[in-house]
Amino acid sequence: MSAPSGPGGLEDAIAGFLAYIARIEGLSPETSRAYASHLDAYLGWTRRAGVDGMGAGVRDLRRYLAELRRARYAPRTVAAHLSAVRALYRWMSLEGLVEADPASALSSPKLPRQLPRALTAEQVDALMAAPDRGGPEGLRDAAMLELLYASGA
Numbered sequence: 001m002s003a004p005s006g007p008g009g010l011e012d013a014i015a016g017f018l019a020y021i022a023r024i025e026g027l028s029p030e031t032s033r034a035y036a037s038h039l040d041a042y043l044g045w046t047r048r049a050g051v052d053g054m055g056a057g058v059r060d061l062r063r064y065l066a067e068l069r070r071a072r073y074a075p076r077t078v079a080a081h082l083s084a085v086r087a088l089y090r091w092m093s094l095e096g097l098v099e100a101d102p103a104s105a106l107s108s109p110k111l112p113r114q115l116p117r118a119l120t121a122e123q124v125d126a127l128m129a130a131p132d133r134g135g136p137e138g139l140r141d142a143a144m145l146e147l148l149y150a151s152g153a
Helices: 010-023 029-049 058-070 075-094 121-129 136-151
Strands: none
Touching: 010 029, 010 075, 029 058, 029 075, 058 075, 121 136
């Protein structure tokens, strides 16, 4: 099956979705730009793979994700692409452009968990010494820093 290029095809659906998220959802221009980039990559893949994006199934989407992994995309990047594709198909389903949402059956890739970096003793000392305790604002700032540090915040 080839990706339709005429009216009502995936390209038109993506354009409508991007207009929707920018206008109605109020997403930031940077988020909208990221979605556009991810969906452009997906559109390109549907054309190369001969997949009808308006009739794609779960297996097609898994093939797309597998291609991203083969291209050595980082797990967070694969997850971002999947998030954009999921949002697109959810919107197309709600708009009645597709009968089913194949992306809803996909699970996100496991992302490595990163522990937060703790401050060194020198950094903590420098932070605690930063407020000028000579005035009320400095005393307030010092007290706030002490509270935040003591509570583990």
